[in-house]
Amino acid sequence: MRILVIEDDAGITHGLNLALGQQGWAVDSVDTLAKAWAALKTESFDAILLDLGLPDGDGTTLLKKLREAPKGGTPDPSTPLLIMTARDQVAARVRALDMGADDYLTKPFDSSELAARMRAVRRRSMGRSEPTLRRGKLVVNPSTRQVHMADKLVELSVREFGVLLALLEASPRVLSRQQIETSLYRWSEALESNAIDVHIHHLRRKLGDGLIQTVRGIGYFVPEDTGP
């Protein structure tokens, strides 16, 4: 999952990078609304973490702008957005939620709670209520980061898990290599040209060849279950 953190405090940004990075998520951060809007217009994010008190204005202006953006374009107005702020008044929470925020966290917060809420808003945005993803004998739990194949635990690296999750969440859509890369890697991270192919190769070796399918010249996908 690729997350955009919009926060002006360097300490919190650093902490979020570490805490969310440990979840295997790619975190990009900006410290102003202007930079955030520029990032949203050029990149696609799975979720946004927004602080309200920013140097160039209130975070709710960006929220409003995002939700009013045309559908199907960039930025995507349906991108899940979670607000994190020091404002704890009920009125502020209600206002933000009414404006289209998917969740609201008051600082300080526990990083595990933040991660759980991020997963929940992501799940909701994809129309899922189940915390686990299933395909045939494969069961993936995003919160514990555990993968079981035919009831046997399968060890995956952070990146492999990320690729598998991205494909399962997009299923049965085909994801290009670039789409998979953007969900896994931050702007600042250097990337080998065949990194995704290597991860797919490892996943097929651990989970079997039938799970991840290739569409030559485009990318990869996980087909839906077709029968019992």
Place this chain on the structure above:
Amino acid sequence: MMHRPSLQRQLLAWTLGSLTLVWSVFMVIGYMTGVHESDELTDGHLASVASLLLAQPNTSFRERVDVTELGVAPGLKAHDYQKSLSVYIWDQEGEVIEKTGPAPEPSYDAEEGFSTLSLGNPPQQWRAYSRWNAEDHARKITVLLSIEEREALAADIATHVAAPGLWLIPFVAIVLTLAVRRGLRPLMELSARVRALDVNHVNQLHAPPHEEFQAMVDAIENLSGRYQAALRHERELADAFAHELRTPLSSLELHASSLRGALSPEKYEAALGQLEHAAARTTAIVDDLLALARASRTELADAAQTLDLAELVRDIVVEFAQAAYESKHELAVSGPNYLLVRGHPVLLEIALRNLLTNALGHTPAGTVVEIRLNDDPLEIRVCDDGDAKKTSSEAAQTGAMVVGLGLGHQVVQRIAAVHNGEFVATGPDACGWRCYIMRLSIGDQSDSQG
């Protein structure tokens, strides 16, 4: 429930009490006037009868013993004021030649004119009028009226004069009660509005427009406005503190939890560094909070001490020299060499540190930060030419910060208020200089030397 005095009841009691008193005085005067007038009336009656009888020829009188009491005989009209007059007429020798009425015979030697006689057995009081005929003193006449009858007449007249007053009192009291209640209605309305006033939300009292209320309504609205402003300020200050405290606490929480997971040595060190930084920041904010919580004008009176403000400024600027060097800022101080004032040294230190921290933190490298100390008026100015050094995007960001007045400025504002002063921001001027001025009204203790 505690019994409270009622203005309406008090006003009614005073009004009705005063009315009753005045009414009673009028009734007493009316009664006395009635008695007096009836006395004059009966005296005049006695004199008239005497004159009338003396004008009769001498032959008209002969002694009669079959006296018929007026008003008793059937067929005669008994009028309220028809009284039983008695008449005695004597000749020159003192022989009674005519007598009528129930009165016992008075003394023939009685003097002319009006008198009150005690006659009969048991004695009764009689009002009498005696006179001789003027031409030849051949007849003397005395006309008498029972004092008892006379007083009954007086009481009757007086009662008729005063009676309407007695009947009118309850009616006037009811009318007055209604009038007082109606007259006090605006006051009751004002009272109800003041009772229902929610100072947290409403400034306007919407009181009745009566002139008498204006001063009070203005005062209440003014107080309400000041209360709301104070409340708003306190809320803003609490929000600012909450924001400032929660930010490093969030950093602490995130870094502490990330340290439990797997981190590379570099990230581990960075997380530790951020933990230390956040802890130091939290400590500084808590120090500010405690200092402010203890700061009050009352405490200032106790804790105030004479201090050299110029030295305090220099000491703090020296402390910031390294930070300014690292952030590529130029620090400068101007003003008198020493300036003795009475103030709270810890609070003044906190204020100046906040202003310098803000100046170094929110201006670009190369900015000159100058602390100007003035003795008349007593003020500390922290000025910077940061706006002249900023790129356009930096200027937009700083502009938003300045308008918002962060926690540092809130703290300075409070400290200035504690010192009976004010905190204002000016600029930027044409050269890009922006000043944050803390004016103090604590007075210098001696002449400064520059």
